[in-house]
Amino acid sequence: xxxxxxxxxxxxxxxxxxxxxxxxxxxxxxxxxxxxxxxxxxxxxxxxxxxxxxxxxxxxxxxxxxxxxxxxxxxxxxxxxxxxxxxxxxxxxxxxxxxxxxxxxxxxxxxxxxxxxxxxxxxxxxxxxxxxxxxxxxxxxxxxxxxxxxxxxxxxxxxxxxxxxxx
Amino acid sequence: xxxxxxxxxxxxxxxxxxxxxxxxxxxxxxxxxxxxxxxxxxxxxxxxxxxxxxxxxxxxxxxxxxxxxxxxxxxxxxxxxxxxxxxxxxxxxxxxxxxxxxxxxxxxxxxxxxxxxxxxxxxxxxxxxxxxxxxxxxxxxxxxxxxxxxxxxxxxxxxxxxxxxxxxxxxxxxxxxxxxxxxxxxxxxxxxxxxxxxxxxxxxxxxxxxxxxxxxxxxxxxxxxxxxxxxxxxxxxxxxxxxxxxxxxxxxxxxxxxxxxxxxxxxxxxxxxxxxxxxxxxxxxxxxxxxxxxxxxxxxxxxxxxxxxxxxxxxxxxxxxxxxxxxxxxxxxxxxxxxxxxx
Numbered sequence: 001x002x003x004x005x006x007x008x009x010x011x012x013x014x015x016x017x018x019x020x021x022x023x024x025x026x027x028x029x030x031x032x033x034x035x036x037x038x039x040x041x042x043x044x045x046x047x048x049x050x051x052x053x054x055x056x057x058x059x060x061x062x063x064x065x066x067x068x069x070x071x072x073x074x075x076x077x078x079x080x081x082x083x084x085x086x087x088x089x090x091x092x093x094x095x096x097x098x099x100x101x102x103x104x105x106x107x108x109x110x111x112x113x114x115x116x117x118x119x120x121x122x123x124x125x126x127x128x129x130x131x132x133x134x135x136x137x138x139x140x141x142x143x144x145x146x147x148x149x150x151x152x153x154x155x156x157x158x159x160x161x162x163x164x165x166x167x
Numbered sequence: 168x169x170x171x172x173x174x175x176x177x178x179x180x181x182x183x184x185x186x187x188x189x190x191x192x193x194x195x196x197x198x199x200x201x202x203x204x205x206x207x208x209x210x211x212x213x214x215x216x217x218x219x220x221x222x223x224x225x226x227x228x229x230x231x232x233x234x235x236x237x238x239x240x241x242x243x244x245x246x247x248x249x250x251x252x253x254x255x256x257x258x259x260x261x262x263x264x265x266x267x268x269x270x271x272x273x274x275x276x277x278x279x280x281x282x283x284x285x286x287x288x289x290x291x292x293x294x295x296x297x298x299x300x301x302x303x304x305x306x307x308x309x310x311x312x313x314x315x316x317x318x319x320x321x322x323x324x325x326x327x328x329x330x331x332x333x334x335x336x337x338x339x340x341x342x343x344x345x346x347x348x349x350x351x352x353x354x355x356x357x358x359x360x361x362x363x364x365x366x367x368x369x370x371x372x373x374x375x376x377x378x379x380x381x382x383x384x385x386x387x388x389x390x391x392x393x394x395x396x397x398x399x400x401x402x403x404x405x406x407x408x409x410x411x412x413x414x415x416x417x418x419x420x421x422x423x424x425x426x427x428x429x430x431x432x433x434x435x436x437x438x439x440x441x442x443x444x445x446x447x448x449x450x451x452x453x454x455x456x457x458x459x460x461x462x463x464x465x466x467x468x469x470x471x472x473x474x475x476x477x478x479x480x481x482x483x484x485x486x487x488x489x490x491x492x493x494x495x496x497x498x499x500x501x502x503x504x505x506x507x508x509x510x
Contacts, residue, residue, distance in 0.1 A: 097298055098269075098309065102316035103362045105295045106350030106377050107424030115424040116298040128355040141361055143369050146273060146317040146332070 030090040030130035044161040064155040081151030089130025178259030190344040192289020194233040204465030208235040211246040227477035229494030238265040242302025256287040267296030272312035284341030293318040323370030347371035351388035352427035360391035373402040375467040398462030408469040410446040413437035454484040
């Protein structure tokens with residue numbers, strides 16, 4: 001091992017760049033993915049009596065792990081535990097370096113890229129494009145409450161199953 | 168002559184309450200009377216010396232209705248916005264205290280709102296804040312616990328419902344006029360009027376925009392805002408400011424987040440014999456164009472390191488239409504006349 005390799009994974013801020021193409025793909029296919037999710041959510045709700053029998057608390061970790069893998073792949077999900085993807089054109093707002101859940105900041109560059117990471121397209125420029133495809137621009141007008149940081153890492157699917165969709 | 172509603176018994180005390188007003192400050196009165204308001208921004212000093220604030224505002228005393236005290240603008244460290252506001256109030260001025268979400272969490276922010284109001288702050292501007300990468304401490308932890316929207320809602324809840332975000336009651340709610348910023352020039356431009364509507368729904372009563380160097384873009388934004396009736400639900404002050412030179416303009420465009428300067432503006436300044444004078448001229452021309460846009464209730468002047476030009480710009484653009492905003496010596500003169508009249 002070369003000496004510099006020992007430091008390869010330290011001290012580097014996590015950037016949402018590596019999987020960005022897939023995240024952008026998801027926004028481009030927002031309409032279809034959203035339709036799929038609506039069916040999935042109906043299935044979750046139908047299964048909720050079963051989840052309740054097993055115990056929501058016992059299911060929390062396995063469901064959250066699966067949810068993390070799926071949503072991290074498709075949306076670069078950060079598991080905030082209060083998913084608002086349906087209200088943000090399927091562009092995950094937690095990828096915004098400021099974590100803005102209510103729309104773009106005033107710093108968006110003329111080319112539509114992020115103020116903080118010039119190489120990254122602004123998640124809210126993407127969100128607007130995704131919402132236009134989904135025909136849900138009006139939903140961007142919903143004022144989202146501040147995050148409950150205690151819910152980080154918890155499954156949003158289980159909450160949706162119980163009828164507590166965050167968005 | 169000063170409007171009688173704008174003068175209190177002592178310069179630093181809140182004004183007498185007026186029906187239909189949420190605050191006891193001058194800015195809300197000027198706007199609600201339908202005057203074309205002028206606000207200006209000072210960058211707080213890198214100093215603990217209060218005299219430096221006095222030196223910064225002296226060049227434009229009597230030309231503006233309120234002075235914005237920025238909160239770590241550009242993510243640079245300066246004297247805190249609340250301390251600057253308190254010092255301005257002590258001198259009799261009406262500050263707009265800026266609160267950015269970058270540096271404080273919800274516990275600190277709500278405490279600061281109460282403290283600011285207790286010190287006499289009547290206007291608060293809610294901002295998300297520039298990212299830490301833009302400043303002199305890029306290694307700092309960005310907080311962003313709230314965003315500008317949830318900050319607006321939080322302060323409105325504190326004022327109107329007398330409760331913290333937690334629901335715990337506040338015995339003396341902060342009587343503040345709540346503002347927000349908007350950048351009509353940044354993408355996604357189609358979303359910006361919707362975002363303005365969202366800010367109004369969250370509690371914004373006045374808006375100060377980012378620098379305007381592109382009037383047609385602002386005019387289109389305002390047309391959309393009027394379609395939604397937003398100009399009747401809040402007071403929109405357009406941000407303006409002089410560019411010192413073509414070089415400075417290019418630097419700002421490249422380094423200050425969110426500032427959009429068209430090439431034509433830079434070319435006009437570059438071609439002039441005195442770039443500084445032309446930069447001021449461009450600013451005055453823009454002011455005269457945008458005051459004609461229906462729904463623009465005033466201007467917000469940001470003249471970083473050119474504070475001395477604020478008075479000239481306000482004077483030469485004629486936006487005050489002969490009106491005199493509050494200033495210290497006028498109050499003294501008015502009181503002298505009143506005492507003479509009484510005896």
